[in-house]
Structure formats: C-alpha cells, structure tokens
Amino acid sequence: MRIYNSLTRRKEEFVPLEEGKVKMYACGITVSGEAHIGHGYQALIYDIMRKFLEKQGYEVTYARNYTDVDDKIIAKSRETGIPADEYAAMMIEKINAVMREMEIDDPTIWLKATENIGNIITFISKLIEKGHAYATPCGDVYFSVSSFKRYGALSNRSVEDMLDGVRVENGEEKENPADFALWKAAKEGEISWDSPWGKGRPGWHIECSAMNMAAFGDCIDIHGGGRDLIFPHHENEIAQTESLTGKQFAKYWTHNGLIKVNGQKMSKSLGNSYLLEDLLKKYTAEAIKFALLQNNYRNDINITDDLFPEAERHLTEFYTTIKAVEDKFGKSGGNPLIDGKFDKDMSEDFNTALALSELFPLFKGIAKKLAAGDASCAADVAQIRKTYSLLGLFKRDADEYLKEAAAKDPASGGATAEVQKLAEERWQAKLARNWAAADALRARINELGYEVKDSKEGYTISKK
Numbered sequence: 001m002r003i004y005n006s007l008t009r010r011k012e013e014f015v016p017l018e019e020g021k022v023k024m025y026a027c028g029i030t031v032s033g034e035a036h037i038g039h040g041y042q043a044l045i046y047d048i049m050r051k052f053l054e055k056q057g058y059e060v061t062y063a064r065n066y067t068d069v070d071d072k073i074i075a076k077s078r079e080t081g082i083p084a085d086e087y088a089a090m091m092i093e094k095i096n097a098v099m100r101e102m103e104i105d106d107p108t109i110w111l112k113a114t115e116n117i118g119n120i121i122t123f124i125s126k127l128i129e130k131g132h133a134y135a136t137p138c139g140d141v142y143f144s145v146s147s148f149k150r151y152g153a154l155s156n157r158s159v160e161d162m163l164d165g166v167r168v169e170n171g172e173e174k175e176n177p178a179d180f181a182l183w184k185a186a187k188e189g190e191i192s193w194d195s196p197w198g199k200g201r202p203g204w205h206i207e208c209s210a211m212n213m214a215a216f217g218d219c220i221d222i223h224g225g226g227r228d229l230i231f232p233h234h235e236n237e238i239a240q241t242e243s244l245t246g247k248q249f250a251k252y253w254t255h256n257g258l259i260k261v262n263g264q265k266m267s268k269s270l271g272n273s274y275l276l277e278d279l280l281k282k283y284t285a286e287a288i289k290f291a292l293l294q295n296n297y298r299n300d301i302n303i304t305d306d307l308f309p310e311a312e313r314h315l316t317e318f319y320t321t322i323k324a325v326e327d328k329f330g331k332s333g334g335n336p337l338i339d340g341k342f343d344k345d346m347s348e349d350f351n352t353a354l355a356l357s358e359l360f361p362l363f364k365g366i367a368k369k370l371a372a373g374d375a376s377c378a379a380d381v382a383q384i385r386k387t388y389s390l391l392g393l394f395k396r397d398a399d400e401y402l403k404e405a406a407a408k409d410p411a412s413g414g415a416t417a418e419v420q421k422l423a424e425e426r427w428q429a430k431l432a433r434n435w436a437a438a439d440a441l442r443a444r445i446n447e448l449g450y451e452v453k454d455s456k457e458g459y460t461i462s463k464k
Helices: 037-055 071-080 084-101 117-129 204-216 227-245 276-282 285-293 307-329 336-346 352-357 359-371 377-391 398-408 417-431 435-447
Strands: 002-005 010-013 021-030 059-067 109-112 133-135 141-143 180-185 200-202 220-226 250-256 259-261 301-303 450-455 458-463
Touching: 002 250, 021 037, 021 204, 021 227, 037 059, 037 084, 037 220, 037 250, 037 259, 037 276, 037 285, 037 377, 059 084, 059 204, 071 084, 084 276, 109 204, 117 133, 117 141, 117 180, 117 204, 117 227, 141 227, 180 204, 180 227, 200 204, 204 220, 204 227, 220 227, 227 250, 276 285, 285 307, 285 352, 301 307, 307 359, 307 377, 307 398, 307 417, 336 352, 336 377, 352 359, 352 377, 359 377, 398 417, 417 435, 417 450, 417 458, 435 450
Parallel strands: 021 059, 021 220, 059 109, 220 250, 259 301
Antiparallel strands: 002 010, 133 141, 141 180, 180 200, 450 458
C-alpha cells in the first residue's frame, strides 16, 4: 500500500509506527458557519481512508477536531448576540446532523479546543521553558520561528518567502514578523480563560498540536487536512510540536484538494458556496459522494452545473440494474475478483477515481448477463454492494433509492425508475445518432404517461 506524503512530495510504502496499528488525525471544521461542500469532502475523504486501512487489517484510532473558539466565532457571537460558546455548540450540533445525513461516520475520538485549554496552556508553558516561545507584556505568547531550523519543510518555502507581504498589526509585540500566536490576550467582552500570562484564549495552530499530544502522545502515523492548511497551519503544527518533543510529529502528511465552482475558488465573498444542507435537498447523499469521489483526492474538484445531476443519473442507472437483478435472481454470495481489484486501486494512494471507473464496465457486463439469463450477475451485484459500501455507495434498498432520486430530481418530473431509464437510453441513442431507437424510446415514454423535452444541457421529463 502506497500513500502520497506531502512532506517528502512522493508516494511512499505505508509502514505504521507500530505494527498493525494506525494513529490518524484530520483537522476538522472551525464552527463559525454551517458545513459547506468543502467540509463534507474533507470529512468524507478521511472517513474513507480510515475505513480502507481497517479493511486492510489495521487497528485505526482516528481523531478529528472541532475548532470551537477563534476570531471568526467571536465575530459571529458579536453579530448574533449569542455567547461564543453557545454559538459554537449550536453550530456543532447542526454540522453533526448534516454529516450524519451524508452518512459520514464519527471518528474514534472527537476533540474540541475548549475542552483542552489545560493541555494547551501546559504545551505553551513547556515551549517557553525550552526557549521556543515568549510572552509579551500585554499577555500574548508567540512561537519563535527562528528557533526551529526546519521551518518551511512541509510547504517548501523559505522564511524570507513567507514574510513577503506580512506586516505586524498594531498592538502586536512580535520579535520577528514571522512569529505566530500561541496565546492571545483577551479583549473586552471576548470569551477567555485564566493562564500564567493573564486572561486569554489559544491561537489556532496550537490547538491541534496540544490535542494530538493529549490523544496520541508525541508521534502519529497520518496527519491530514485540506491543501489550504499546509501553510501556515500544518507548518506551524510541525514547528511547535517537534520543538517540544524533538521527534518527528507525523510520519505521513496527506492533503485533499480544494473545491472550485465553474473554475473559480469557492468562497463566501464570491457568493458561490455550496452548503451541504442545500445540496442534500436536491440530490441523494450517494450522488454527492459519487460526484466527489470520481476525482483523485489530491486534485481540486471543479463543480459545474451538471456535476451532481450527472452523478445522480449514473447512480439511478446502476440502481435500476441492481433492482432488476435482485428482482429476478434474489441476493447471492459475492465475486471476490471485484473486491480484489478494488483493493488494488485503493492501495495506490486511496484512488477512489480509479475504483469508481471500474463500475461502468462492471454494470455493462451485469446488464449483458441479466439479458442472457445468467444468474452469476447476482454475485456481481452482491459484491459491488459489499465492496463499494466502503465509499458510502449501494447501501440502500434499490426501490427506496430510486424513489428518493426521482423525488429530488427536477428533471425527472417525478417519473418512475423505468421512465428515467428509458429517458437516459433515449438520450444516449440520440447522441449516437440512432434516431430510430430514440423515436421508439420516446414513444414508449409517452405510452407510460410522460414526455421528454431536450435542451442544450440535456433533457427533462414531465407528466403529460
């Protein structure tokens, strides 16, 4: 099994620190707002990594955090009039609910910054004792970047490059502009805790280091997060943790790509964010996952207008075939060849894109077997259900899924799975310029009480 290590910038054979066991941590969400598709994608990727490692026989302890105190949360508290701790708790409850609707499992260990204040203060105090951090007269504490000679190894940037455009804000008492905050002195009206340096709260970067140490000790196997966290967040985690322990913090650093919308970076300022809650009203959880996982996790995902509708159409076609097979032959044992190929694909740096590409020829073969009355297609379907459930797919009763997909798809017009399948076959026949087949399929759709209207983007189905 090979994993791409962002620190070494190459794929490496996976060998855990302790044989048979894996310590894994992924940076979670700063709960200043509701979960968007980027949050869902990152949570999905690390849930899958954990499950595949378990499938390979490892005992995995997977920790994930919520940042429940920071500048953005305090700003939201002021805006809403809700105390910061209550606002954070409310958002965590909302985010947990939507992640469960996405069928993303909880980690082994949930961590929260506000539940680790003591660990954070102890961590900072030890850094000061070792000469890697310093307190200022106003009660802030900063990490001294110059004290850690390997700073910049993860992001492959020099300190000089990092300082480009950096300026010291009014009131900051840094010894070096590159130094970063470990503890922030409380401002009037802000949530705060007592510390040796006065009332204040933790900086963002120190939270993950202190929580990791509390959960796992000095070293972990895999540390993950979005690629936007490489600098400064993960760079700073390495600096502060390895300065304290003198040991390598994480053996493998993994980073998923970012979300783009029609080629642009997704952001609130551009007004192009996709909230998970809104997407789940339009598409099934499986369709959202199928759309996202067709991409190698390290690459950026470009969300276009047809990304999720196309994923829903593929899954509708697959589930329609599953239903036909199970209706005719019932449920069967599995086909281990399918599982073996899946494991081979996923062992190459969790390649979900390759694993999903196998489904198209598999279902094409199943359809041929079904048409020929070959009962072995039932074993293929059973194995697909079992194997691909690791990716969160094909876990539903076929009838239930098809009804939900039809109800959510505005292009389906509430059509039955049979009509949707005929409409998709007609569209493919039209693309292939097989006009006779397309006309015959349109006639059959009309007989069933529906009509199809074409456009440049595809087609819609409506009741006659």
